[in-house]
Amino acid sequence: MSNWIDIAAIDDIPQRGARVVKTSEGCVAVFRTGDDEVFALNNACPHKAGPLAEGIVHGKSVTCPLHNWVISLETGEAQGSDEGRVATYPARVENGRILLDRSFLRARVAA
Amino acid sequence: MTKKLVVIGAGMASGRALEHLFEAGADYDVTLFNAEPRGNYNRIMLSPVLSGEKNYDDIVTHDAEWYEANGVTCRFGERVAQIDRTAKTVTAENGDVLRYDKLLFGTGSNPFMIPLPGHDLEGVIAYRDLEDTERMMALGPDNRVVVIGGGLLGLEAAAGMAARGVDVTVVHIMGHLMERQLDEAAGYLLRKALVDKGITVKCSANSKEILGVDGHVKALLLDDGTELPCDLLVMAVGIRPNVKLADKAGLAVGKGIHVDDQMITSDPDILAVGECVEHDGAIFGLVAPLYDQAKVVAKTLMGEEGTFVQKELSTKLKVTGCDLFSAGDFADGEGREDIVFRDPARGVYRRLIVENNVVIGAVMYGDTADSNWFFGLIKDKTDISEMRDTLIFGPAYQGGTPLDPLAAVAALPRDAEICGCNGICKGQIEDAIAAGATDLGAIKATTKASASCGTCTGLVEQVLAVTLGDDFVMPAAQSICGCTDMTHEDVRRMIKSQALKSMPAVWQECGWKTSCGCHVCRPALNFYLLADWPLDYQDDPQSRFINERKHANIQKDGTYSVVPRMWGGITTPTELRAIADAADKYMVPTVKVTGGQRIDLLGVKGEDLPAIWKDLNDAGMVSGYAYSKGLRTVKTCVGTDHCRFGTQDSTGLGIKLEKTLHGSWTPHKLKLAVSGCPRNCAEATCKDIGVICVDSGFQVSIGGAAGMDVKETELLVQVPTEEEAIDVIKAVTQLYREHAKYLDRIYKWMAKVGLDWIKERIVDDLDERDALLERFEVSQSIYRHDPWAKHAADKAETYQPLANLSLEAAE
Numbered sequence: 001m002s003n004w005i006d007i008a009a010i011d012d013i014p015q016r017g018a019r020v021v022k023t024s025e026g027c028v029a030v031f032r033t034g035d036d037e038v039f040a041l042n043n044a045c046p047h048k049a050g051p052l053a054e055g056i057v058h059g060k061s062v063t064c065p066l067h068n069w070v071i072s073l074e075t076g077e078a079q080g081s082d083e084g085r086v087a088t089y090p091a092r093v094e095n096g097r098i099l100l101d102r103s104f105l106r107a108r109v110a111a
Numbered sequence: 112m113t114k115k116l117v118v119i120g121a122g123m124a125s126g127r128a129l130e131h132l133f134e135a136g137a138d139y140d141v142t143l144f145n146a147e148p149r150g151n152y153n154r155i156m157l158s159p160v161l162s163g164e165k166n167y168d169d170i171v172t173h174d175a176e177w178y179e180a181n182g183v184t185c186r187f188g189e190r191v192a193q194i195d196r197t198a199k200t201v202t203a204e205n206g207d208v209l210r211y212d213k214l215l216f217g218t219g220s221n222p223f224m225i226p227l228p229g230h231d232l233e234g235v236i237a238y239r240d241l242e243d244t245e246r247m248m249a250l251g252p253d254n255r256v257v258v259i260g261g262g263l264l265g266l267e268a269a270a271g272m273a274a275r276g277v278d279v280t281v282v283h284i285m286g287h288l289m290e291r292q293l294d295e296a297a298g299y300l301l302r303k304a305l306v307d308k309g310i311t312v313k314c315s316a317n318s319k320e321i322l323g324v325d326g327h328v329k330a331l332l333l334d335d336g337t338e339l340p341c342d343l344l345v346m347a348v349g350i351r352p353n354v355k356l357a358d359k360a361g362l363a364v365g366k367g368i369h370v371d372d373q374m375i376t377s378d379p380d381i382l383a384v385g386e387c388v389e390h391d392g393a394i395f396g397l398v399a400p401l402y403d404q405a406k407v408v409a410k411t412l413m414g415e416e417g418t419f420v421q422k423e424l425s426t427k428l429k430v431t432g433c434d435l436f437s438a439g440d441f442a443d444g445e446g447r448e449d450i451v452f453r454d455p456a457r458g459v460y461r462r463l464i465v466e467n468n469v470v471i472g473a474v475m476y477g478d479t480a481d482s483n484w485f486f487g488l489i490k491d492k493t494d495i496s497e498m499r500d501t502l503i504f505g506p507a508y509q510g511g512t513p514l515d516p517l518a519a520v521a522a523l524p525r526d527a528e529i530c531g532c533n534g535i536c537k538g539q540i541e542d543a544i545a546a547g548a549t550d551l552g553a554i555k556a557t558t559k560a561s562a563s564c565g566t567c568t569g570l571v572e573q574v575l576a577v578t579l580g581d582d583f584v585m586p587a588a589q590s591i592c593g594c595t596d597m598t599h600e601d602v603r604r605m606i607k608s609q610a611l612k613s614m615p616a617v618w619q620e621c622g623w624k625t626s627c628g629c630h631v632c633r634p635a636l637n638f639y640l641l642a643d644w645p646l647d648y649q650d651d652p653q654s655r656f657i658n659e660r661k662h663a664n665i666q667k668d669g670t671y672s673v674v675p676r677m678w679g680g681i682t683t684p685t686e687l688r689a690i691a692d693a694a695d696k697y698m699v700p701t702v703k704v705t706g707g708q709r710i711d712l713l714g715v716k717g718e719d720l721p722a723i724w725k726d727l728n729d730a731g732m733v734s735g736y737a738y739s740k741g742l743r744t745v746k747t748c749v750g751t752d753h754c755r756f757g758t759q760d761s762t763g764l765g766i767k768l769e770k771t772l773h774g775s776w777t778p779h780k781l782k783l784a785v786s787g788c789p790r791n792c793a794e795a796t797c798k799d800i801g802v803i804c805v806d807s808g809f810q811v812s813i814g815g816a817a818g819m820d821v822k823e824t825e826l827l828v829q830v831p832t833e834e835e836a837i838d839v840i841k842a843v844t845q846l847y848r849e850h851a852k853y854l855d856r857i858y859k860w861m862a863k864v865g866l867d868w869i870k871e872r873i874v875d876d877l878d879e880r881d882a883l884l885e886r887f888e889v890s891q892s893i894y895r896h897d898p899w900a901k902h903a904a905d906k907a908e909t910y911q912p913l914a915n916l917s918l919e920a921a922e
Contacts, residue, residue: 007914015286016627016653019913030913034295034627037447051669054657054717056630059449063630065657065665070630074446098913105916 004092004099010036011096018053018062023105028089029053030098031073033060038098039073040091046071046084114212116412117201118143119191119356124385124401125217126151126172131409133181139412141183142209144201147240148188150178155398157244161271167241194360196378213412216357216368216376216383220350220396225259229321230346234328238268238347250343252276257331257341259318261288265347266305273310280311280339282331287314287615292426292437296453296460296626297476299615303458304433313337315649352387352394367394372418373411374404384408393421400424425486436482439472439489440464447471449626452503453619456522460619461503462626468496481505519597519605519622520573528608529570532563537574544578551575564850564864569601592631594623599635599852606639612647614640614654628654635853638740638776642848645890658738661910662898663720671720672713673699674737675727676773679747679765679785680708689730697723707744707782709735721907724899733773733897740854741776742783745769746794750787750804759804761787764833768840774895775844775887778851778860783840796824799857800840805829809836813843814858814866822858825866828874842873842880845887 013019013032020027020043029043029052037060043053050066060073070079076086090101116132116139118125125143132139143150156170178185186203193202200208222237224230236243247268250256254277258269261283269279281288287298288305302312319334321344330340352367363369363377367389374382374390384404386395395401403419410417425438452461457477463485464472470488475481484506488495495502523529525538535558543557554571555562561571575583590596597605602621611617617636618628628636633654640648652660663671675690690710694702701713715723724734736742745768748754750761765785772783784795785802795801797817801824803810808831812824827843830836846869851860861869872879902910 005916012913014653019909022912022915022917024917027912048667049669051665054661054665054669056633056656057653058627058629058633059625060447061629066667068630 003102004094005102005105007098007100009096010038010093010098013038013098016057018055018057020051020053021100027051027053028100028105029062030091030100031057031062033057033073036093038091038093040089040100041071041073041076042087042089044086045069046078046086047082052086113138113140115139115210116141116213116215117191117209117211118215118217119201120217120219120385120387121145121147121149121151121173121187122217122219122385123151123154123172123398124219124405125215127402127405128215128217128384128408128412129173129181129183131406132412135409135413137409137413139213141181143178143183143185143187144189144191144203145185145187146190149241150174150185150187152241154240157238157241158267158271160241161244161247161268162274163248191356194356196360196381199380212380214381215408215412216381216387217385218353218356218383218387220386221353222346223349223351224346225318225348227318227321229323229328232321232323232328233326234323234342235321235344235346238264238345239350243345246343247272247345248275250275250277252278254278254342255340256280256343256345257282257339258345258347259283259331260345260347260349261285261312261314262291262347262349263289265345266301268345268347269310270305270308273308278311279309280313280341281305282316282318282333282339283312283314284317285314288312289435292474293435293476294462294474294626295615296451296462296619297435297437297474299613299619300458300460300476301433301435303616350386350396352389354387357383357387365389370419372407372420374408374419375411382408382411390419391421397424397426425482425489434475434477434479436475436479437473438482438486439470450499450503451624451626453622455519455620455622463503465495465499468494468499470495470502517573517577519620520570521577523609529574529604530558530560530563530567531604531607532567533559535560540571540574541578544575549575549579549582564868567600567604569598570604573601591635592629594625594628594632595621597621602636603639603643603850603852606643610644612640612644614651638778638853641776641894642890645893659740661717661720662724662734662736662738662902663715664738666713668714670714670716672711672737673715673720673723673727674705674709674711674735675732676735676769677709678769679745679762681747681762681766682709686730686732689727689732693723693726696726705737705744707737708746709737709744711737718911721903721910725903728897728900728903734899736773739776740779741774742769742772742781744782745772746782746784746798748785748787748792750785754787756790757787757804758806759787759809759833761785761793761802761804764802764804764809764836765793767833767837771837771841771891771895772844774897775848775891776894777844777848778853779856781844781847781857797821798824800824800843802836802840807831809833811836811839811843813869814861816856816858818856820858825861827866827870838880838884839873841887842883843869845883845890846872848890849883849886 016034018029018031020029027043029041031039043051045064047069050064052062054065055062061070063070069082076088078084089104092099121143151173153170153172159165190204191201192204200210202208222239256272256277256279258265258281261281269281273279287295288301305312317334320332322330322332328344330338332338354364354368357368358364368383368387370383370388370390376383385401407417407419447464447466450463459477462474463470469492473485523537527537529537539558540560548554548557554560561568591599605621637651637654641650657665697719699712703711705711745765747762747765751757782798783800784793784798786793786795787804797815801812808829810829812826815824816822
């Protein structure tokens with residue numbers, strides 16, 4: 001059985017935008033960059049748990065809507081002088097569909 | 112014994128395969144079918160034929176003599192009706208049955224026609240063959256054409272016809288041209304080049320219907336209601352492998368005819384080559400892999416070893432005289448970084464995509480001289496860590512100097528307007544410098560540039576720096592953000608004077624150092640563009656802060672607050688009941704009365720927003736824009752309606768003002784108030800714009816504040832009538848929209864330009880006031896609406912989670 005879960009069409013997320021996927025342990029934010037890459041991160045800023053999915057996406061970063069922390073979509077690390085890290089999950093696009101890794105989402109439940 | 116080879120389709124790939132066969136002296140008796148009534152020609156060269164640089168004879172690859180010399184039986188203008196794989200025969204349309212030992216499919220591809228209503232009208236064509244080309248060549252300066260499709264083929268058709276004087280409009284569904292080969296920035300440059308050739312380009316445009324009259328195409332209707340009249344409509348939106356015959360014959364077919372590495376289909380005696388094949392999941396449209404396939408086909412037919420390998424592809428194109436190049440992967444994947452280079456002066460754009468110190472993709476526009484070098488780096492997976500700092504400048508510039516931050520201003524032509532207030536162009540400033548004005552004060556004194564509102568000061572200084580070099584010491588100025596060296600004022604002037612109407616245009620012409628800006632510059636640019644070009648620029652929600660994107664205020668726990676408008680602070684029992692019902696229904700934890708005389712519902716879940724808006728809309732209420740850098744509220748007192756001191760109908764004026772101003776975006780939030788007498792119960796004198804009613808009329812004052820700073824408004828003008836008060840307020844709002852820096856409230860803007868400068872335009876110069884009013888109304892024709900109704904109707908789905916895996920994860 002494949003470990004990749006088909007989530008949605010990539011066009012369901014606007015370029016430089018994000019949507020959330022609900023899980024039993026809170027939301028995962030799925031981002032689409034201007035270059036159509038996708039990234040999945042825990043939808044909570046390491047600062048004050050701001051909903052990152054609502055931030056402005058630029059390059060491969062997102063700016064938290066609450067206090068403007070800039071988070072790398074690739075590593076989940078806070079940029080600049082801020083310190084903290086958000087959990088990231090494997091995500092990819094295949095034939096225009098966004099896929100998330102099932103085992104990682106499970107790990108998240110266990111954690 | 113001579114074997115029989117039947118070839119179906121005389122295209123570029125099958126033609127090349129035959130050449131290889133005959134050159135190698137293979138012993139085949141060939142019959143060549145072609146649906147088009149002619150033999151092999153170079154389809155790629157149809158564009159030069161269209162533009163008149165070549166004619167058909169120039170692009171024929173194989174003529175009648177060649178076929179005869181090689182013993183090819185030509186059956187041009189004939190289709191193959193049927194294939195019997197057991198008997199190994201093909202049946203021609205006229206009933207002839209031919210035996211084959213080997214059969215080669217070269218059926219190519221079909222243009223994809225969007226099944227829009229009216230696509231079968233006379234005058235709707237594809238761009239595929241000589242007939243299509245001839246239809247386009249028959250047109251001239253009296254004709255209008257619409258081309259659907261902003262890919263390579265569509266643009267070549269458009270440019271070819273434009274060269275013949277035809278009035279051409281290109282309609283493209285995506286946000287930028289050639290999106291598969293180019294990124295936004297390069298797409299912008301290409302668009303600019305096409306517009307310079309007189310071609311109209313409409314991106315993000317959805318075709319709705321093709322309109323006809325007497326069975327002939329008349330116009331294309333877009334879904335926004337725009338009608339584009341045309342005599343001919345060319346659809347160039349893509350191609351699909353032509354697999355019909357192969358499918359009918361029972362061969363394995365997916366997107367194309369399945370072939371293995373030897374180009375053999377699921378039947379060992381049948382091969383396929385060219386655009387009709389699917390190899391390892393890929394289909395092919397560029398000529399290089401087709402020629403590789405042709406080589407392999409010839410080897411396989413001769414019983415030799417040949418293997419088709421898909422190679423790393425690059426596209427180097429000259430689209431209508433514009434050089435562009437793309438290679439490798441510039442999308443999809445983690446761990447990638449961009450290196451961007453822009454030279455506004457030469458219209459050059461380069462972007463490299465680097466992963467693990469290896470270049471994996473490149474996009475170049477304007478100057479593609481170094482493309483082979485970069486392509487080599489991609490193919491060879493060269494480690495670039497040593498030359499990373501100078502990599503982008505190309506092989507000749509290793510160790511070169513970085514881009515000059517003054518390049519954008521240096522690139523401006525002499526007639527570029529620098530000072531909008533006084534109409535001073537770059538050339539006049541240069542002349543003044545040449546005549547001895549060497550600092551800002553002297554330029555102001557001699558040309559009046561930057562002597563009025565002062566927002567162009569930065570640009571004037573840059574002209575001084577460019578012209579005088581080291582003799583001019585540039586005062587330190589604050590750039591918008593790390594993406595650019597330019598200030599807000601510089602960028603605003605560039606947007607106006609260079610008519611920059613899209614975000615990629617600003618990034619390119621102002622030399623942005625990042626690929627797509629950041630959270631600081633994008634909201635500012637989005638405002639400047641929509642304020643200066645309301646009809647041309649498409650508002651970009653992704654460049655807005657969440658509150659303006661979702662039309663609600665985000666709270667610290669990720670919930671939102673919802674504030675319906677109460678025009679002038681007036682409500683009704685029915686509205687209050689609807690608000691109470693909504694608060695109950697959506698379990699709103701906090702209901703609060705705001706300082707702007709309305710009711711705030713705090714703690715609404717993001718998913719519930721469209722539904723609560725719908726309920727409030729149904730009760731007649733609309734968005735209060737309580738989240739916007741735009742008009743918030745017009746606070747009022749009860750005025751002459753009830754108050755024994757009231758001098759005018761302050762409530763009525765407040766409602767009128769709120770109705771006319773609502774929906775307008777401003778550099779920062781805009782709060783108004785109207786008090787019915789100088790007792791000032793509505794606290795009008797600490798608002799951005801305040802009106803105090805007196806017996807003899809209306810005192811309009813501006814620049815108040817009651818936040819981090821507290822300021823009293825200053826009188827702009829007293830006017831006798833309500834109508835004039837409204838006009839003055841609309842005009843001053845527009846002046847503020849056009850000139851202020853993003854996130855400056857009116858009082859901060861006023862401190863920079865001075866109240867007198869504002870008075871000159873609003874009070875003294877009535878023509879200017881009228882012009883401001885007109886521009887305000889143009890903008891409001893787009894933006895004066897209720898976003899809640901629109902989002903509840905069209906975008907409700909986007910407020911929901913993308914997927915719900917709550918159960919999935921629990922398993």
